[in-house]
């Protein structure tokens with residue numbers, strides 16, 4: 001070991017040649033470096049052996065492995081490039097899973113084949129000290145062995161085991177330790193059960209893209225335009241929350257390990273696991289950290305400064321690799337780029353854009369060219385109909401921001417210019433002190449034909465919050481806090497006659513301040529009340545009945561969306577998860593009741609969904625009924641099916657009242673009583689917001705006064721000040737409800753599972 005005070009000994013990645021040459025300590029170097037085989041080679045060779053021979057060799061391998069007293073330092077670079085090496089037959093026949101363990105452990109000197117042309121001198125000079133073999137840690141996936149029992153040395157899998165595994169579930173195979181699911185040519189971990197809802201979301205939770213905005217002035221019938229159906233349009237739209245279902249996030253124990261295998265593993269190395277002695281604590285001094293002496297043979301040394309093997313193989317990995325192979329050189333520019341955009345093939349805009357006209361973004365890309373407008377791309381935050389949102393750092397100021405990179409198509413850019421205008425107005429004119437929960441826009445610029453909007457960076461959206469909560473509802477006090485902030489925001493919008501047009505959980509983000517503070521984002525579909533040009537707006541689950549029926553709309557459509565969002569926050573899943581507009585309307589009507597006849601009379605699209613059953617010319621009072629699924633399918637050549645019901649009860653108040661009480665609430669009678677009172681107030685609050693008649697629907701100002709928000713005593717009845725119920729000329733509620741209810745059987749079948757909605761069974 002050489003001490004060189006002139007070299008930068010603190011830097012484990014030092015490029016100093018002396019450092020490298022003096023790192024090797026001959027005492028601890030095994031003369032037989034391991035040859036690394038590719039997984040394919042291993043599998044191939046293993047599969048061709050007869051089964052009894054495989055078993056015999058596995059045992060031999062296990063025995064030799066446990067007997068080994070020395071470790072070899074393995075140079076992955078040499079091994080990966082040298083093809084002229086003869087493999088040990090033992091290695092070539094080991095089962096794939098075993099070999100993968102061996103590759104990682106570097107602990108098999110006896111079985112290591114020779115490198116004919118390997119330069120041992122280089123290794124002998126090393127001062128990296130390799131400790132003698134010690135007992136491997138117990139396998140945490142074999143839980144029986146974990147608590148104090150000897151662990152199997154490593155996991156072997158015979159073909160028989162693999163077969164049994166596959167018989168048990170053909171989709172799973174044991175891959176060393178974690179359990180993976182195989183799908184096509186990609187391998188991923190067992191799907192998180194909470195992800196099951198996402199698939200449905202892909203087609204249902206989307207907002208409407210500008211190419212699908214249908215102007216009332218051009219064509220009122222969104223279905224007949226271009227001959228495209230809603231279903232066809234949906235396929236072009238994208239999920240706003242970036243799907244995160246492909247991550248390797250679930251590690252599961254193997255599903256099956258035979259008892260024979262366990263016994264054989266036990267017999268290999270039955271040494272008891274040492275558990276460190278626990279001492280009683282008498283004084284503060286006992287809590288002082290104890291520095292153990294540097295264990296002999298347990299440290300690697302770099303120019304007299306000792307570094308641990310951990311540092312040598314993490315922080316100091318580059319130096320370690322350089323020492324292993326003089327030809328190894330590391331340059332960050334050669335690093336593979338992490339692409340954030342999917343699909344990532346360049347199709348348009350000189351190869352900068354993918355097939356969806358999304359800019360292909362990679363980590364460490366720079367957006368913007370001007371001095372103070374250069375942003376380093378760090379990660380993806382979300383994806384939506386209009387483009388992608390990425391976390392970036394201003395190169396000049398180091399400020400972290402969120403940049404929404406809009407698709408390079410004209411219709412998206414134009415609509416986003418409106419978003420910029422509205423946000424500027426909201427930020428600068430309406431809410432200069434940032435008190436009313438609007439997203440802050442800092443800047444906007446063009447980058448390679450993409451409009452980039454620079455926002456403050458926020459936290460999780462409410463859909464992600466629910467998902468993280470395994471689609472269980474949030475507590476009433478949290479719902480109250482979120483609702484009052486949203487109402488405050490909607491008050492500002494209503495006062496200034498601005499319609500958001502796309503309120504949904506994905507567009508409400510926690511600020512990340514830790515105070516359940518939220519902000520409303522995505523004003524890309526917003527408009528002024530006087531310029532409601534489009535009739536195909538709002539994400540379906542949150543779409544108001546007047547928009548579905550084609551009635552002129554106002555800021556009250558945002559109140560409808562708010563009602564749906566609050567109900568979802570309570571229930572954990574959407575209250576009206578319609579699979580089509582017809583299905584959406586059916587769900588709304590069966591839960592809340594019928595719309596007044598004047599709405600049906602007035603709606604441009606009403607005749608798609610309703611049939612007139614009675615017309616009284618004198619009173620001009622018409623009666624309608626919802627079309628049956630068969631009638632609707634025949635008329636429009638659709639394939640609507642009975643929709644699944646996810647709640648045991650039909651109407652809103654029963655759903656809220658009977659929704660599952662958490663175990664904590666059930667334990668405390670006081671909390672239980674309070675919850676029941678809160679639920680009654682919530683139910684009444686929602687009934688005012690989710691009024692089918694937009695003229696009777698409470699305004700945000702009215703809703704803010706409701707006892708659910710103010711937490712005043714709720715007696716069971718409450719009217720907002722100055723509220724006069726509109727007396728419609730609709731058929732009597734009873735008549736209509738009878739019709740609807742008679743139709744209900746044909747529209748719904750009750751779901752016994754919430755598979756499409758949520759991972760857990762929650763029937764109300």
Ligand SMILES: Nc1ncnc2c1ncn2[C@@H]1O[C@H](COP(=O)(O)OP(=O)(O)OP(=O)(O)O)[C@@H](O)[C@H]1O
Pocket residue numbers: 206207208238239240241242381382383384385386387388389402404439455456457458459460461502506507509521522524
């Ligand atoms: N400022 C921000 N900070 C953190 N995440 C953000 C921010 N803005 C947006 N996101 C994330 O990106 C997602 C998509 O953003 P946004 O809704 O603005 O895009 P969009 O293309 O308009 O989507 P949509 O399909 O809803 O119209 C959001 O759901 C959110 O998760």
